[in-house]
Amino acid sequence: MALLLPFTYGMDPTVAVVLLAATYVGAEYGGSIPAILIRTPGTNAAAATVLDGYAMKQQGRAGEALGISLYSGFVGGIVGLVVLVLLTEPLSRVALAFTPPAYFALGVLGLSVIGSVSGGSLVKGLIAALLGLMIATIGTDPVTGTSRFTFGSPELLSGIPPILVMVGLFAIGELLAQTGEPGWEKASADSARIRFPGPAMWKRIARPQAIGSVMGTIEGVMPGGGGTISAFLAYNEARRWSSHPEEFGKGSPEGIAAPEAANNTVACTALIPMLSLGIPSSNSSAVLLGGFLIHGLVPGPMLFVRNPEVVTGLYWGLLVANIAMLILGYLIMTPCLWLVNRPKPYLMGFIYAFVVSGVYSIEGSLFHVGVALGFGALGYVMRYLKIPFLPMVLGVVLGFLVESNYRRALVLSSGDHSTFLRDPLAAGLLLVAVTFIVVTVVRHLRAGREATA
Amino acid sequence: MRREIVFGGATLVLSAVYYWLADRLPVSQLSDAIGPEGLPKIYALALAALSFILIIGAVADRRRAAQASESRAPLSRVAGVLLMGVAYIVLAPWIGYPVAIAALIAATTYYQGGAFTREAALVAVSGGVLFWLLFVVLMGIEQPAGIWR
Structure with a gap:
């Protein structure tokens, strides 16, 4: 998805959004293919599928496993889409009631999930989020127009685009x-003919x-929440309720059906808080x-008021x-296997070329290519140090919203902080x-205590 | 744990530099009560506090698990890949997009362990043409023209 992001720049907005969402949906199924065939999950959410998928492959039932994965992913995707359509619109009806204090509070709510997306270390997650918030302060100040942390560079006046x-x-x-990592294991084309489940298996x-x-x-x-957690929870619950545990x-x-249905449901329902x-x-x-x-x-909130056609297009796009x-999951298995079996050095060369071309396409700026390379280096260091990415992305995305509305709210209330409590929303x-922060901190402290016990 | 101490030290230095830069921001006549430096200073102080906590935690863990070995990442190889990207940024405006992107594919392929063969050269040139057709001709997105202007 991240590779495709700059590529969508020249597209119609609805087409671009549908392309990215469809890639997300496809990737949730696609992640199960290497999980079943070569015991390597293509996505984090497909990790639970490895357990029974690869075991079925070893028993010569790879086609059956792929068929169950595809069919269960489809069922989960459709359920998730129905939930998405039913819940998103009502949640967005509060749109018109949003004032600067409410927007600030919304940003704080967004940042409050940092603890739950920080993996094992809350401190590292908070550091990543602060780095993101600091990146969001680069550029023109939202209230006074003062340029901040730009070092005289005109390219930085409008800030660093989150993309x-x-x-x-x-x-x-x-x-x-991936540099320096050994090559990927090859997948055998013969073992990958999909076999859809029959009526008995459906049941x-x-x-x-x-x-x-x-x-x-x-x-x-x-x-x-996310697909990985839901996949493992679904796997455990399916085993608990199974007549063949x-x-x-x-x-x-069943060990393939449950996690695959779960992570494909998440592909749609995870869009509810985002939209x-x-x-x-x-x-x-x-x-x-x-x-x-x-x-x-x-x-x-305002997306449904200003761009309802994009939301409707996204719903239809997700259905398609x-x-x-x-x-396509059935038809393109062979060409996909051909592609992933190409020598790793060639694939790396083409991916690198695709990324730099895509980043340049956004604003025709080689400076932006350099900035993306810089964040690539940071991303490598963060991987190495096991620092989560999502808190930093949240900080970059929500930093401007939080700061600008915090200060606007205080300007409107003549510096009175009680404005945030007087606004009911x-x-x-x-x-x-x-509440979310307290629960997360308590959970982290309890986990730390259990680890040292 | 040593890498966490180094990272904590780096973020501590960053917080100090960021605070200093925030403190030097010009005061505007239009400034509100918080000012452009208000939240950045809070971020810097929070980052400094968290950096201390990370360093202290890492030192304590180091004492507990002094024998634990740490894997070493191939930093020189990573730097090499990044340098290729920097070379692309420098050279693309001169030699033009198709040549620069073909050179990037060729260099990355070779650096990742591919052989310097006629096939590899053909793949790189084909890649350059393919990307030029895709981005410039098909999608109409301008790329650095260089000598092809």
Whole structure:
């Protein structure tokens, strides 16, 4: 997705957003292919699929495993889409009630998920978020117009576009991390003919698919949830409710159906907080947010008022993407395997060329290419130090919203901070944010205590 | 743990420099109560505090697990890939997009362990033409023209 982001610059906004969202949907299924064939999950969310998918492959049932994965992903995707359409619109109806204090509180709520997306270290997550907030202060001050931290460079007057941070951290950082790594294992084309499940199998995997869809809905809507957590939760619940729990880990079809339904449900439901509140809850939805921003679309409350056609187009696009995934997932397996089996040095060369060409396309600026390379280096260091990316992206994306509305609210209230508590929407959002922060801190402290015990 | 101490030290220095720069921002007649330097100073102080916590935590862990070994990343190889990107930025305005992108593909392929063969050269040249057709001809997105102007 991060690779495609700059590539969408010349496209119609709706087409660009649908392309990115469809890539997200496709990647959730695509991640299961290497998980099943070469025991390497293509995405984090596909890690749970490795357990039974690779075991089925070893039993000579790779085609069946791929078919269950594809079919379950389709079911999960459609359930997620229905939930997305039903929940997003009502949540966005509060749009017109937003004032500067409420926007500030919304930004704080977005930042409050940092703890839950920080992995094992809250301190590292907070440092990453602060670095993101600091990056967001570069450029022209939102209230006085003073230029800050630009070092006299005109290119920095309008700030550092979040898309450069995302492409650098995700795409170039990954390219650098792959440098020096051994080549990928080759996938055999013979073992990859998809076999769709028959009626008996449909019946058997219906329950784990339902469990996966429920888990995907809950985790997707929650900021910081994400496909990986939902996939493992669904896997555990499917095993608990299964009439064949002993087969799990040894090639159970239910062990593929549950996580695949879950992570494909999340692909749609994770868009709910992003579309309605402008808060990305996962790396993929953060990249999709970047797709909105480079087309001047601001996800959040006003998107439904100003650009309803983009939202409708996105819904239809996701429906088409899910149906296309079912058809193309079957048809393009062979060419996909040909592509991933190309020698790694050639693939790396083409990916690098694609990234620099795409970044230049955004504003025709080689300076931007340099900035993206810089963030690529930072992304590599962050990977090395196990510092999470998403808090930094949240800081970059929400920094301007938080600062500009905080200061505007204080200007309007003559410096009275109680304005944030007098506005009922702002007070409610801040209360939710504080609750979220307290719960996260308590959870981290408890985890730390258990680790040292 | 040593790498976390180094990182904590780096963010501590960054917070000090950032605070100093924020403190030097010009005062505007239009300034509000917070001012352009207000939040940056808070960010800098928060970063300094967190950097201390990270360093102290890493030192404590180091004492506990002094024998733990750390894997070493191939930093020189990573720097090489980044240098190729920098070379692209410098050379593209002179030699033009198709040649520069073909050179980037060729250099990256070779650097990643590919052989310097006729096939590799053909792939790089084909890549240059393909990217030029895709971005410049098909999508109409301008790329550095260089000598092809």
